[in-house]
Amino acid sequence: MHEFHYVAGKLFCEGxxxxxxxxxxxxxxxxxxxxxxxxxxxKLDAALAPLDHLIxxxxxxxxxxxxxRALASLGSGFDVVSEGELRRVxxxxxxxxxxxxxxxxxxxxxxxFALRRGIYSFNVESEPELERINRxxxxxxxxxxxAVRVNPNVDAGTHAKITTxxxxxxxxxxxxxxxxxxxxxxxxxxxxxxxxxxxIGSQLTGVKPFELAVRKVVPxxxxxxxxxxxxxxSIGGGLxxxxxxxxxxxxxxxxxxxxxKNILTPAKYAATLVxxxxxxxxxxxxxPGRFIAGNAGILVTRVEYVKRTGRKNFxxxxxxxxxxxxxxxxxxxxEIVPLTRRNGPLITSDVVGPVCESGDYFAKNRPLPKVGxxxxxxxxxxxxxxxxxxxxxxxxxxxxxxxxxxxxxAVVRQRQKLRDIWKDEKLPAWLK
Ligand SMILES: *Cc1c(COP(=O)(O)O)cnc(C)c1O
Numbered sequence: 001m002h003e004f005h006y007v008a009g010k011l012f013c014e015g016x017x018x019x020x021x022x023x024x025x026x027x028x029x030x031x032x033x034x035x036x037x038x039x040x041x042x043k044l045d046a047a048l049a050p051l052d053h054l055i056x057x058x059x060x061x062x063x064x065x066x067x068x069r070a071l072a073s074l075g076s077g078f079d080v081v082s083e084g085e086l087r088r089v090x091x092x093x094x095x096x097x098x099x100x101x102x103x104x105x106x107x108x109x110x111x112x113f114a115l116r117r118g119i120y121s122f123n124v125e126s127e128p129e130l131e132r133i134n135r136x137x138x139x140x141x142x143x144x145x146x147a148v149r150v151n152p153n154v155d156a157g158t159h160a161k162i163t164t165x166x167x168x169x170x171x172x173x174x175x176x177x178x179x180x181x182x183x184x185x186x187x188x189x190x191x192x193x194x195x196x197x198x199x200i201g202s203q204l205t206g207v208k209p210f211e212l213a214v215r216k217v218v219p220x221x222x223x224x225x226x227x228x229x230x231x232x233x234s235i236g237g238g239l240x241x242x243x244x245x246x247x248x249x250x251x252x253x254x255x256x257x258x259x260x261k262n263i264l265t266p267a268k269y270a271a272t273l274v275x276x277x278x279x280x281x282x283x284x285x286x287x288p289g290r291f292i293a294g295n296a297g298i299l300v301t302r303v304e305y306v307k308r309t310g311r312k313n314f315x316x317x318x319x320x321x322x323x324x325x326x327x328x329x330x331x332x333x334x335e336i337v338p339l340t341r342r343n344g345p346l347i348t349s350d351v352v353g354p355v356c357e358s359g360d361y362f363a364k365n366r367p368l369p370k371v372g373x374x375x376x377x378x379x380x381x382x383x384x385x386x387x388x389x390x391x392x393x394x395x396x397x398x399x400x401x402x403x404x405x406x407x408x409x410a411v412v413r414q415r416q417k418l419r420d421i422w423k424d425e426k427l428p429a430w431l432k
Contacts, residue, residue, distance in 0.1 A: 002295040003033040003404075004043075009341045011378055015407035017138050018300055018339050021090060022376055025411060027302040028319035030387050030401040032062075032412070036296035037383075044239075044288060047270035051277055052286045058237050059085045061289025061384040065404045066412035068092035070096070071292070072347070077120070079287040083110040086117065096120075100234065100285065102149070104170055109135045112232065115144055122146045123197040123234065125172055135189035146175020146185065147195035147234065150178045154213040156201030156238065159330050165200025165213060175216065182224050193228040195285070196221050199236025202290060205231050205264055207272045210235070214276050222280055234285035235273070236294065240264055241294040242422070243381050244333045255413050259420050265290075270323065285345050290384040299324050299399070300339070303375045304337070313349045315371060320353025321360040322393040324386050328359035335380035336362065343371050351377070387413070392421050 004016045011018045013033050034059055035198040044055060056077040060069065063085060068078070077098030080086045089099055097115040102111075104125040114122065124130050124146050137144035151172030154165050164171040173181055179197075184370060185191055198211050214235060221233045242263050277284050301319035308314075326332040336351055346367035353360040362379055371377065390398050397420075401413035 001039070003037045004036075005300060006341045009019075009086070011337065011339045013139060013238055013298070013409075014406040016404045016409045018298075019376070020128055020400055022300055022302075022339070023137055023403075025400050025402060028298045028323050028399040028414075030297055030382065030399055031066070031300060032067060032293075032297045032383055032401065034296075034405040035404055037067060037070055037292060038074060039249050040288075040292045040296065041071060041076060043287070044232075044266045044291065045074075047266035047414065048284065048286065050270075050274050051284045052282075053286065054098060054232075056098070056285055057288045057292055058287045058289030059089060060388060062293040062386070062431060063088050063388055064401055064412050065092040066410075067293065068094055068405075069254060077285075079289075081243055083107075083113050086095055086119070087125055087305070090117065092160035095274075100147075100287070102197075102287075104198075108132065108136055112140065115140055115142050120145060121194050121197075121232070121234075123149050125149050125170075127173075127181060127184070129187060130165075130181070130191065134190045143190055143192040144302070145192045145194040146187070147193075147230075147232070147416070148173055148181055149196045149197045149415075150175055150217055152198055152200065152213045152216050153218065154200055154216065156204050156209045156237075157206075158201045158203050159332075160241075161330055163200075164202075165209075173219070178220060179224070182228060185206070186228060193224075193230060195216075195230050195234060195282075196224060197234035197236065197285070199234075200238060200286060202238050202384070203240040203424060204238045205240040207264055207269055210238070210269065211272050218280065221232060223283055225280065230282065231281060232283040232285050234287060235277070237287035237289050237291070239266075239269060239288050239291035241381060241384075242287055243294075244335065244379070259410040283320035290385075294384035295380075295381050297386060299379040299382040299386060300376055301379065303371050303373055303377065305373060306371070313347055314376075315349045315351045315368065317351060317353060317362070317377060319379070320355040320394070320396060320400070321357065321363070322352075322355060322391045322396050324361065324382055324383055324388045325391075326382075327362050329389075334362060336368060337378050337380065338371060339376045340379060344369060366373070368380065389411070395421055397421060417428045 081103040149172040397416040
């Protein structure tokens with residue numbers, strides 16, 4: 001659930017009207033709800049209460065330092081995939097000692113930085129990486145805490161671009177090889193084997209793939225934990241959210257109606273997984289990104305033109321694929337609603353941005369209320385993998401981001417200035 005709703009026909013985030021934010025900050029504009037972030041975190045935390053657990057929010061989903069600070073203040077740990085993300089966490093006041101470092105391509109400087117900062121664990125994706133971490137740790141005279149990422153070869157049944165737990169992907173070490181890898185890793189003097197990790201994919205909407213993977217890996221973790229005194233098992237992230245409500249044509253406010261019953265809630269997730277995990281008596285880490293941030297943010301955009309061709313009604317908006325690439329990248333669905341609720345006929349429309357690519361669209365053949373030039377629309381569920389994937393394609397400035405907390409709002413990222421887009425570019429001497 002989330003804190004975006006109509007009050008007297010106007011779209012609000014918590015206690016703040018979106019229209020008032022648009023007047024102050026313009027469009028395109030990302031708006032985040034702090035209460036939504038916090039309630040997602042707390043629901044998951046409560047569901048996992050029977051376990052010794054640590055939530056490591058996946059920074060790559062939304063790395064704005066205000067979002068990180070809000071989560072750090074609730075006691076969240078963090079899952080980072082680069083030195084940049086770890087530096088952000090530190091800048092936001094997050095403690096490195098509850099950060100895990102993931103990713104298949106950690107460089108030597110990144111490993112050195114994370115070691116000096118005292119991170120909780122490197123989640124290691126290959127044997128050459130184990131050797132590299134061992135070498136860097138030896139040079140720094142430190143013991144590097146590591147966990148191997150096991151690839152359980154379980155199909156998450158999600159989009160191919162966000163499936164990570166099968167042998168077709170680049171992630172982790174094959175289930176059958178993990179025992180031998182731990183044996184070899186235990187010979188490396190500067191490593192401390194601290195845990196085992198897995199992550200099978202993103203936007204999983206049922207508990208079954210998690211259950212299959214956990215059932216498959218638990219005996220292996222139990223055995224390795226006894227042999228090497230492991231302290232944790234990380235079951236990764238991947239909890240899906242509702243992007244598209246079940247009732248796709250029930251009028252202008254159907255998106256607010258009670259959600260489909262078959263969505264994965266923290267309670268369902270925990271009811272299945274906690275009994276499987278508890279007997280391990282290990283600390284359980286979980287790395288949610290989308291579940292925490294996805295429904296906590298929207299992207300607000302202004303209608304520039306409505307263009308009717310013989311076949312189609314195009315709503316051309318001022319946000320584009322450079323602001324939110326998910327539809328182009330993953331064929332993803334984002335709910336689109338007007339800032340002022342209305343009834344009346346729905347018009348089948350394509351909502352498209354101004355970028356010169358056919359892939360630059362937010363919705364195709366979508367029944368939408370009639371909208372006109374100058375009116376604003378909200379693209380829902382844009383809090384995760386939204387602003388973090390933004391680019392300057394077409395020399396378009398990165399959008400502003402605003403965080404709402406009750407009746408308060410604050411800019412947490414200023415709209416980029418156009419001249420800053422090319423400020424690091426230089427003319428070579430022969431062209432001056
Ligand atoms: C991306 C990622 C996550 C977060 O995935 P979500 O689907 O956003 O929960 C967690 N762990 C790892 C290793 C990741 O790469």
